[in-house]
Amino acid sequence: MVFQSLKRLNHQYEVTTGLYMLESWEKYIVNGIICASFALLIYTAVNHLPTHSVSIVNQLSNYAAS
Amino acid sequence: MGKGKRAIQSYKSTEFIEQARDAEGLVLGQNPFKAAPSTSSSLLSCETVCEQQPIKANTEKKGGQQTVSETASPTPAPSSSEEKEKGSSELEAVPSFILVSTYLSFLLLLVIAHMRDFFGKLFYPENYVQLREQNGYAPMVSDFESLWSRRLYGRIRDCFNRPITGVAGGRVHLLDRVSHDFNNTFEFTGRVREVLNLASYNYLGFAQSHGPCADKVEQAIRENGLTHGSTRAEAGCSRLLAETEEMVARFVGTEAALIVSMGYATNALNIPALVSKGCLIISDELNHSSLVSGARLSGATIRVFGHNNAHSLERELRRCISQGQPRTHRPWKKILVVVEGLYSMEGETCCLPELIDLRRKYGFYLFVDEAHSIGALGKRGRGVCDHFGVDPREVDVLMGTFTKSFGAAGGYIAGNRALIDYMRLHSHSAVYSEAMSVPVLAQVSSSMRMIMGEDREHALEGQQRLDQLAINSRYFARRLREMGFMTLGDPGSPVVPLLLFSLGKIPAFSRECLRRNIAVVVVSYPATSIITGRVRFCISASHTREELDYALEQVSEIGDLLMLKFHKNTTTAAGENTKKLQ
Numbered sequence: 001m002v003f004q005s006l007k008r009l010n011h012q013y014e015v016t017t018g019l020y021m022l023e024s025w026e027k028y029i030v031n032g033i034i035c036a037s038f039a040l041l042i043y044t045a046v047n048h049l050p051t052h053s054v055s056i057v058n059q060l061s062n063y064a065a066s
Numbered sequence: 067m068g069k070g071k072r073a074i075q076s077y078k079s080t081e082f083i084e085q086a087r088d089a090e091g092l093v094l095g096q097n098p099f100k101a102a103p104s105t106s107s108s109l110l111s112c113e114t115v116c117e118q119q120p121i122k123a124n125t126e127k128k129g130g131q132q133t134v135s136e137t138a139s140p141t142p143a144p145s146s147s148e149e150k151e152k153g154s155s156e157l158e159a160v161p162s163f164i165l166v167s168t169y170l171s172f173l174l175l176l177v178i179a180h181m182r183d184f185f186g187k188l189f190y191p192e193n194y195v196q197l198r199e200q201n202g203y204a205p206m207v208s209d210f211e212s213l214w215s216r217r218l219y220g221r222i223r224d225c226f227n228r229p230i231t232g233v234a235g236g237r238v239h240l241l242d243r244v245s246h247d248f249n250n251t252f253e254f255t256g257r258v259r260e261v262l263n264l265a266s267y268n269y270l271g272f273a274q275s276h277g278p279c280a281d282k283v284e285q286a287i288r289e290n291g292l293t294h295g296s297t298r299a300e301a302g303c304s305r306l307l308a309e310t311e312e313m314v315a316r317f318v319g320t321e322a323a324l325i326v327s328m329g330y331a332t333n334a335l336n337i338p339a340l341v342s343k344g345c346l347i348i349s350d351e352l353n354h355s356s357l358v359s360g361a362r363l364s365g366a367t368i369r370v371f372g373h374n375n376a377h378s379l380e381r382e383l384r385r386c387i388s389q390g391q392p393r394t395h396r397p398w399k400k401i402l403v404v405v406e407g408l409y410s411m412e413g414e415t416c417c418l419p420e421l422i423d424l425r426r427k428y429g430f431y432l433f434v435d436e437a438h439s440i441g442a443l444g445k446r447g448r449g450v451c452d453h454f455g456v457d458p459r460e461v462d463v464l465m466g467t468f469t470k471s472f473g474a475a476g477g478y479i480a481g482n483r484a485l486i487d488y489m490r491l492h493s494h495s496a497v498y499s500e501a502m503s504v505p506v507l508a509q510v511s512s513s514m515r516m517i518m519g520e521d522r523e524h525a526l527e528g529q530q531r532l533d534q535l536a537i538n539s540r541y542f543a544r545r546l547r548e549m550g551f552m553t554l555g556d557p558g559s560p561v562v563p564l565l566l567f568s569l570g571k572i573p574a575f576s577r578e579c580l581r582r583n584i585a586v587v588v589v590s591y592p593a594t595s596i597i598t599g600r601v602r603f604c605i606s607a608s609h610t611r612e613e614l615d616y617a618l619e620q621v622s623e624i625g626d627l628l629m630l631k632f633h634k635n636t637t638t639a640a641g642e643n644t645k646k647l648q
Contacts, residue, residue, distance in 0.1 A: 003283065008627065012627075012628070012629055015570040016167050016576050016629070017167065017170065017174065017175050018171030018172070018175050018568065018569055018570040019570070020570040020571055020573065021221045021569065021572055021573060022178065024281060026178060026182075029183055030174070030178070
């Protein structure tokens with residue numbers, strides 16, 4: 001059941017982005033690039049977002065106070 | 067006319083006009099410039115609506131270049147009837163996610179196409195021999211221009227040009243084929259599959275191998291042989307041909323008609339007989355390529371107006387009439403406005419009443435290509451003039467084909483007797499190409515007789531077919547719209563295009579339909595603009611209600627699978643139901 005709906009979602013994703021027309025090795029390459037960029041995004045977010053957001057809040061409070 | 071005569075004529079037209087002058091050299095009497103009327107003429111006074119619209123940035127297309135416009139026409143003409151859903155307003159109602167995803171998918175596919183070309187030429191140069199210059203010879207195929215057909219169309223080539231066998235009626239037999247190397251080569255599996263045929267132009271269901279028309283064709287072959295063996299002008303004018311031409315003229319409502327054996331050639335070879343260099347052709351931007359061919363072949367100046375937009379036509383007319391011929395600014399010899407009765411990619415009819423009004427005002431010649439509308443529109447099936455209730459004598463040249471509604475091939479040109487007599491002598495199709503072959507002519511004759519109701523044994527069948535087509539097409543379009551699909555076209559048009567937009571959905575739709583035993587035609591660039599890929603259903607009178615219901619069920623399932631149902635239903639079903647046969 002879950003498999004069926006996953007397959008359907010995958011089909012919809014392929015058809016909307018145009019990956020449906022590519023050969024399978026091209027699909028792997030494109031999906032690989034998309035996954036790699038997502039992974040990079042998530043890594044950067046997890047590593048730097050807490051400290052970055054704390055420093056932004058500090059700067060804003062400094063501007064507000066002075 | 068030789069060169070000498072032309073020179074004399076041109077001299078005369080630029081002859082100095084002698085004015086009476088007084089002693090100081092000033093013009094006596096009325097100065098021609100001061101004598102111009104200061105009040106607006108009758109022409110200008112009617113066009114208050116047009117004058118209020120400022121002429122926007124130059125939208126003139128270069129003469130001879132018909133580009134397929136990407137964006138919809140600027141403003142829908144306010145005088146168009148409300149029941150006609152214009153393509154432009156439909157496109158504005160598309161959710162932006164669909165448009166954005168279409169553009170992005172195109173970007174992705176193009177990037178991949180270019181990468182594949184780059185790496186392919188690097189690692190497998192022997193596969194790209196036709197694109198490179200070698201031994202001092204220029205490349206055979208242009209690299210950039212063949213990118214579409216190699217890399218994008220080639221990937222989905224199995225959805226187009228599917229081989230069929232047998233009669234292409236309401237059902238057709240498809241030869242199954244399979245490809246092992248991504249559509250480079252195909253091989254036939256040997257299976258023949260019967261599918262529901264929503265792809266063939268078979269509006270009145272005359273594509274039959276049995277029946278009264280086929281019997282008459284057989285009889286005509288036994289009497290007249292298979293071919294006329296000559297051009298119509300020399301020895302090919304038989305009684306059958308003359309009678310059929312007269313019948314066509316009577317059917318369409320004009321004085322005379324000329325039959326040409328090929329539909330494309332009817333336009334391509336007869337427009338050059340009507341206009342020549344020094345004339346002006348103003349044609350709709352979405353005209354068929356046969357009209358474009360004919361216009362370019364004639365050597366006349368070509369201008370394009372926005373699709374079905376009478377105001378755009380008027381602006382173009384006024385601009386061209388005021389400017390005159392391109393370099394010399396002489397008045398045009400003739401102005402021919404070329405439109406189609408029913409545009410098959412949009413399912414829309416032309417705005418004929420407005421065109422007739424403009425014709426009365428400006429005095430141009432009107433050419434209506436009724437390839438899809440003859441036999442399919444109108445209460446008696448007489449085409450777009452019957453549909454709008456316009457006298458066919460108001461249109462100067464009525465052209466049509468026998469392919470769609472009559473189950474034959476070829477085309478005709480109809481008009482008043484002087485025009486057709488002139489065309490019989492001056493048109494290349496009448497003088498140089500062979501007369502229509504006997505079986506096709508007999509099919510035309512018998513099907514037309516049946517539609518007109520003149521066939522004594524099948525007196526009611528013609529009208530039955532017309533009614534059935536009207537019912538089928540209205541039912542199909544209404545149900546599709548109710549389901550939430552975005553369809554184009556006027557109610558009553560036998561062609562129902564359904565918008566698919568994204569390039570990924572086009573082959574997906576076609577293959578899903580084939581899996582469910584339905585044959586459809588999907589269209590993408592370059593036949594339509596680049597974001598509006600569509601599937602075009604051709605409804606026929608030979609489709610039964612069960613077949614249409616089956617097709618609608620399957621299309622609904624596929625629409626759910628591919629997320630195609632994004633049309634918001636604003637009109638109620640009751641409103642559509644009241645528009646019965648007209």
